Amino acid sequence: GAGVSQSPSNKVTEKGKDVELRCDPISGHTALYWYRQSLGQGLEFLIYFQGNSAPDKSGLPSDRFSAERTGGSVSTLTIQRTQQEDSAVYLCASSLAERLYQETQYFGPGTRLLVL
Amino acid sequence: SQQGEEDPQALSIQEGENATMNCSYKTSINNLQWYRQNSGRGLVHLILIRSNEREKHSGRLRVTLDTSKKSSSLLITASRAADTASYFCATNSGGSNYKLTFGKGTLLTVNP
Numbered sequence: 001g002a003g004v005s006q007s008p009s010n011k012v013t014e015k016g017k018d019v020e021l022r023c024d025p026i027s028g029h030t031a032l033y034w035y036r037q038s039l040g041q042g043l044e045f046l047i048y049f050q051g052n053s054a055p056d057k058s059g060l061p062s063d064r065f066s067a068e069r070t071g072g073s074v075s076t077l078t079i080q081r082t083q084q085e086d087s088a089v090y091l092c093a094s095s096l097a098e099r100l101y102q103e104t105q106y107f108g109p110g111t112r113l114l115v116l
Numbered sequence: 117s118q119q120g121e122e123d124p125q126a127l128s129i130q131e132g133e134n135a136t137m138n139c140s141y142k143t144s145i146n147n148l149q150w151y152r153q154n155s156g157r158g159l160v161h162l163i164l165i166r167s168n169e170r171e172k173h174s175g176r177l178r179v180t181l182d183t184s185k186k187s188s189s190l191l192i193t194a195s196r197a198a199d200t201a202s203y204f205c206a207t208n209s210g211g212s213n214y215k216l217t218f219g220k221g222t223l224l225t226v227n228p
Contacts, residue, residue, distance in 0.1 A: 004158075031214060043204065043218035056215065091159065095214075104149065105216060109158035 002026075004108035006092050012114045013082055021077040021111045025094030032075050033095075033105060034059075034067060038088035046090075049075060082115045089113070121219050122205055128225040135192045137222040139205030140185075146208045148181060149216065150190050153202045162190070162203075195226045 005024045013019050025032050034046040045059040049069045060066070064083075069075040079086055089112050093105040123138045139148070147166045151159040165172045165181045165188065172179045178191040192199055202223050206216040 033214070033216075035216075035218075042220050043206075045215045045217070048214050059215075089157070093159075104161050104164050106161060107151070107159040112157075 004092055004094055004106055006090075006108040006111050008111060009109065010112045010114075012116065014116055015084060016081055018078065018080045019082055019113065021079075021090050021113070023075045023077070023092030023094075023108060025073065025075070025092070026106055027073075029094035029096055029106075030072060031095045031103075032069060033093040034075070034077050035091045035093065036061075036088045037091060037110070043091070046077070079113075082113075084115050087113055087115045122203070122222040124222060125220070126223045126225070128227065129195055131195060131197055131226055131228050133195055133226075135195050135199070135224055135226070137190045137203050137224070139188045139190070139219055141188075141205075141207050141209075141219075142186065143207075143209050145183070148179075148188050149206045149208070150177075150179060150188075151204045151206060151218075153204065153221070154200075159204070192224075195224075197226050197228045200224060200226045 007022045030051055032049040035043055036046055037043045047054055047067050048056045051072045052069050064080045067077045089110040091107055091110045093107045095103045095105045121140050129135050145167050147164055149164045150162040152162055153159050163174050163179050165179050176193045181188045202221045204218050204221045206218045
């Protein structure tokens with residue numbers, strides 16, 4: 001596709017519910033990243049995928065957070081038993097991953113999550 | 117933790133003026149990138165400068181990098197109202213050659 005897409009754009013949920021956030025990376029990009037942007041913490045790295053595997057999950061804030069990627073393309077970030085502090089904008093990015101440390105990461109528009 | 121720290125936190129200028137934003141970081145880097153964000157949504161990539169580069173241009177943007185001072189600056193020349201946005205620097209460093217660490221951003225307001 002033309003760019004990274006994310007769905008839904010906005011999600012309002014009740015505390016304790018599970019939510020799934022979806023990311024479609026740019027076609028051909030093998031690396032995929034999830035970040036979170038919240039008022040108190042700024043932009044934080046959550047997880048990185050190379051193909052379908054996630055070599056670095058170090059940014060996931062708790063075991064309520066998980067992510068998977070299938071077919072080297074679409075990724076889903078799942079938050080179980082949501083808490084109010086999970087409210088944030090969740091941003092996905094992708095890159096070609098040929099030379100990671102020299103690469104641009106292209107970001108999607110984000111999903112704004114509000115936990116009531 | 118935040119690797120990059122932008123300065124100033126907020127900047128208000130008139131259309132046509134130049135805007136300069138600075139970013140400082142703490143550890144050695146592979147590259148430094150500048151992003152723009154409108155209305156708290158998606159980040160738009162502006163420019164990437166590698167650790168062995170000192171200056172880079174793209175249209176009205178000029179980025180400098182001083183690795184000895186661990187700092188970078190973003191200059192927007194002849195600003196327009198449409199440049200109003202938050203600007204973030206992000207560093208890619210050392211062992212984490214994929215993870216971007218962002219600063220808190222500079223909110224730029226360009227008044228018509």
